[in-house]
Amino acid sequence: MKIVVCIKQVPDTADIKWTENNTIQREGVESIINPFDMYAIETALKLKDVYENTTVTTLTMGPNQAENIIRKSISMGVDSGFVLSDKKFAGSDTLATAKTISTGIQFKIPDFDLVICGQFATDGDTAQTGSGVATNLDVPVITYVKEVKEIKDGYVTVLREVEDGKEVLKAKLPAVLCMLKCDYEPRRAYINGYRNAQKAEVKFYSHEDISISPEETGFKGSPTYVSKAFRPEEKQSGELIKTDDLECISNKILEVLNG
Amino acid sequence: MAKEILIYAQANRSGKVIDVVLELANAAHDLSEKLENACISALLITDGRNLDENKHVLKKAGFNKVYIASSEYLKDYSTEYYSQIAIDLIKKIEPEIFLIGATTQGRDLAPVISTKLKTGLTADCTSLDINEKGQLAATRPTFGGNLMATILCKQFPQMATVRPKVLKKSDKNYEQEPLIIEYSPDLSNINKRVELLDFIANPQLTDKRIDEAEIIVSGGKGMKNEAGFKLLQELADVLGGSVGASRGAVDMGLADSSIQIGQTGKTVVPKIYIACGISGAVQHVVGMSGSDKIIAINKDENAPIFKQADLGIVGDAFEILPNLIQKIRDKNNG
The missing domain is CATH 3.40.50.1220 (TPP-binding domain)
Structure with a gap:
């Protein structure tokens, strides 16, 4: 079985710093694998543990440094990975990103059985790219997947978490799955994994390599654009009290509760 | 042709139209005023359950037009069926704007539609406006809420999913009967490759x-x-x-x-x-x-x-x- 995992390098949003111009400071901010993609990797590796002859390939689209997250994934047990990197990809919105990634998959692993993505990325949080990739590849997609139950006879069965409960769904392979945070934690790198990660050859592919027209990627291929970015208004702080007098505290709270 | 704002009228598992649809309808009234009084339409995809009540709810919310795609095969949500029905309708009526509640269903459905139509989709918006050029200006939080971005789209329809419970429902009860267009969608060409096997409801408590x-x-x-x-x-x-x-x-x-x-x-x-x-x-x-x-x-x-x-x-x-x-x-x- 051939599994492709799409991963993204994101700034650690717990550690946002601002420039003087109210833009997010990217330099010096640590980049991590998008946390939801870590569950996508773990889910793929769990399948590799169970199903013989399974290979897991990670791919990312980003600047050259994104190579680091591919190596990180290899240190966890992923077999190989590659980076879609080209100045022409810059400025891609979700439509252009999905187009670029799906073209990359068709170029490199056209006979995939499963593509696994994280449901959200913590920076953009659009949750649209996985579905876009599936649509371009013309394969079924299941979003909000909590657990992969089984792969059998050319079908994958999953547990999906929605607002009012859990659904059990079955999709014909090849398919795309978008993973939520799972009930299991992503594994850590292991010693041989580090060695593999160092040794691995991580290839870079440009728009010419994967044969995508510059009209379909980057700024040119993106129907949406940001017209304005700003910091959310901070709420006017209310009253702050500091006292050991529990009665006084309770009365204050009751005042608010009683409107 | 008059301009049109289409809203996906999501129904819950019991077949009832959910609140975010009414929130979107209210927002659409403001947008419509800035967009040559564009017609506000709903697309309800249904197996026919609860239809009278849904029509009533959509009327009260002030929809001008309600498209009802009805078939016995549409009881459960299906990405493949629902997206194709929406795409077929959009190709026919060419709305300026298509809005969807950012529920799990909405966020599942919307990107499939926008990708097939090769148009832009802004995710999980918290406010909507029409700018001076008549474009949909959709504002959303990014970077974990650290930054707000207003996003425009240069293709049609301009699509957005909107976070539930952020926009307000209208207090008004609209009286005008909407134009109801009920039809049986053509599902024959859809290759359905995902099947719902089971649903386990959450315990009510939580x-x-x-x-x-x-x-x-x-x-x-x-x-x-x-x-x-x-x-x-x-x-x-x-x-x-x-x-x-x-x-x-x-x-x-x-x-x-x-x-x-x-x-x-x-x-x-x-x-x-x-x-x-x-x-x-x-x-x-x-x-x-x-x-x-x-x-x-x-x-x-x-x-x-x-x-x-x-x-x-x-x-x-x-x-x-x-x-x-x-x-x-x-x-x-x-």
Whole structure:
């Protein structure tokens, strides 16, 4: 079985710093694998543990440094990975990103059985790219997947978490799955994994390599654009009290509760 | 041709149109005024259940037109069926704007439609406007709520999913009967490759109540242990509210992820939100900042949650809550 995992390098949003111009400071901010993609990797590796002859390939689209997250994934047990990197990809919105990634998959692993993505990325949080990739590849997609139950006879069965409960769904392979945070934690790198990660050859592919027209990627291929970015208004702080007098505290709270 | 704003009229598992549709309808009235009084339409995809009530609800919300795609095969949501029905309709009526509630269903459906139509889709918006050029200006939080971005789209339809419970429903009851266009969609060419095998409903206690609770007592890492969450539950019980949790508390195993509030959990808008032992990371704040009144209890006087709070108390929830619970009990009994 051939599994492709799409991963993204994101700034650690717990550690946002601002420039003087109210833009997010990217330099010096640590980049991590998008946390939801870590569950996508773990889910793929769990399948590799169970199903013989399974290979897991990670791919990312980003600047050259994104190579680091591919190596990180290899240190966890992923077999190989590659980076879609080209100045022409810059400025891609979700439509252009999905187009670029799906073209990359068709170029490199056209006979995939499963593509696994994280449901959200913590920076953009659009949750649209996985579905876009599936649509371009013309394969079924299941979003909000909590657990992969089984792969059998050319079908994958999953547990999906929605607002009012859990659904059990079955999709014909090849398919795309978008993973939520799972009930299991992503594994850590292991010693041989580090060695593999160092040794691995991580290839870079440009728009010419994967044969995508510059009209379909980057700024040119993106129907949406940001017209304005700003910091959310901070709420006017209310009253702050500091006292050991529990009665006084309770009365204050009751005042608010009683409107 | 008159301009048209199309809204996806999502129905729940019982076949009833959900609230976010009414929120979108209200927002669409404002957009319509700035867009040559564009027609406001709904697309309801249904197996026919609850149809009269849904028509009534959509009329009251002020829709001018209601497209009803009806077939016995449409009982359960299917990405493949529903997306194709929407695409076929959009190709026919060519709306300027297509809005969808940012529910799990909406966020599943929308990107499939936008990708096939090669148009832009702005995710999980918190406000909508029409700019001076007549474009949809959709504003959304990014970077975990640290930054707001207003996004425009140069293709049609301009699509957006909109976060539920952020925009307000209208107080008005519109009287005008909408034009109803009921049809049987052609499903014959759709290759359905995903099948729903089973559905396990959440226990009512957790999920439903937190979405609808008027008072939420929420705990973070500072509630430390089971005893801490028991205190929260006691307070919620005497107030007739529900317990919520931050991601930190969920990760510590103190609370179930179904009651997690914040970016990767639920968005709640209760009348009163009591945050106990929650530091107030932006990821949490985006899920609760719409609450009418926020009370925060935290030992750290520099905790960012106090920036959100109408009433902030620097102190230990383990000492404060028992006294408060007792006082409310006395009052309830008196």
